[in-house]
Amino acid sequence: EAGVAQSPRYKIIEKRQSVAFWCNPISGHATLYWYQQILGQGPKLLIQFQNNGVVDDSQLPKDRFSAERLKGVDSTLKIQPAKLEDSAVYLCASSYRPSGGVNTGELFFGEGSRLTVL
Amino acid sequence: AQSVSQHNHHVILSEAASLELGCNYSYGGTVNLFWYVQYPGQHLQLLLKYFSGDPLVKGIKGFEAEFIKSKFSFNLRKPSVQWSDTAEYFCAVILQGGKLIFGQGTELSVKP
Numbered sequence A: 001e002a003g004v005a006q007s008p009r010y011k012i013i014e015k016r017q018s019v020a021f022w023c024n025p026i027s028g029h030a031t032l033y034w035y036q037q038i039l040g041q042g043p044k045l046l047i048q049f050q051n052n053g054v055v056d057d058s059q060l061p062k063d064r065f066s067a068e069r070l071k072g073v074d075s076t077l078k079i080q081p082a083k084l085e086d087s088a089v090y091l092c093a094s095s096y097r098p099s100g101g102v103n104t105g106e107l108f109f110g111e112g113s114r115l116t117v118l
Numbered sequence B: 001a002q003s004v005s006q007h008n009h010h011v012i013l014s015e016a017a018s019l020e021l022g023c024n025y026s027y028g029g030t031v032n033l034f035w036y037v038q039y040p041g042q043h044l045q046l047l048l049k050y051f052s053g054d055p056l057v058k059g060i061k062g063f064e065a066e067f068i069k070s071k072f073s074f075n076l077r078k079p080s081v082q083w084s085d086t087a088e089y090f091c092a093v094i095l096q097g098g099k100l101i102f103g104q105g106t107e108l109s110v111k112p
Helices: none
Strands: A005-007 A010-013 A019-024 A031-037 A044-050 A053-056 A065-068 A075-079 A088-095 A113-117 B003-006 B010-014 B019-021 B023-026 B032-038 B045-050 B056-058 B064-068 B073-078 B087-094 B100-102 B106-111
Touching: A005 A088, A010 A019, A019 A088, A019 A113, A031 A075, A044 A065, A044 A075, A044 B100, A075 A088, B003 B087, B003 B100, B010 B019, B019 B106, B023 B032, B023 B087, B032 B064, B032 B073, B045 B056, B045 B064, B045 B073, B073 B087
Parallel strands: A010 A113, B010 B106
Antiparallel strands: A005 A019, A019 A075, A031 A044, A031 A088, A044 A053, A065 A075, A088 A113, B003 B023, B019 B073, B023 B073, B032 B045, B032 B087, B056 B064, B064 B073, B087 B100, B087 B106
């Protein structure tokens, strides 16, 4: 079974530039998550999708971050303009959630996209 | 606000030593609890999980964790660590709606 695919693996940009990350979840996984992991900290949820709808984006800095999941499959996370404090690893994860059921909680993570903002 | 707290930031052990990593959560409702592990250069993966039933759960590679509801704790244990257990360990709790919240992580270094 193919895992969660993310690209690019590494990105270096200057502040105020823009960047986009792409994620393709495991086939059949309805729930998709974007997490931000700053060095020395645990992953912080940015946004959660159920199919192509947003379930939770309460911690997404909406003035600069945006995410979409068109057609309920792959997803893109964009940062524009980037700030120094956005330097982090951006993790995409997916999970299987039966229709009307409860998320079992097992998230499958991609390898992450490491962003460095200079 | 719901949160997960891990007691140790960095733990250093010798091989064959016993391991216990602390985890406390603050959430008043029904919780499902997890430990994830991230080996160097690899992605996060599930180590073990607790949903209900026996509060002592066993995971992969000889790890186990005990859920103590009265203490809001879910500590991870292993009787005898190996060098290959060197990794970062994250405790997590899933809230209603499927939101997974992580602790800050504990880095474990095992000396051969």
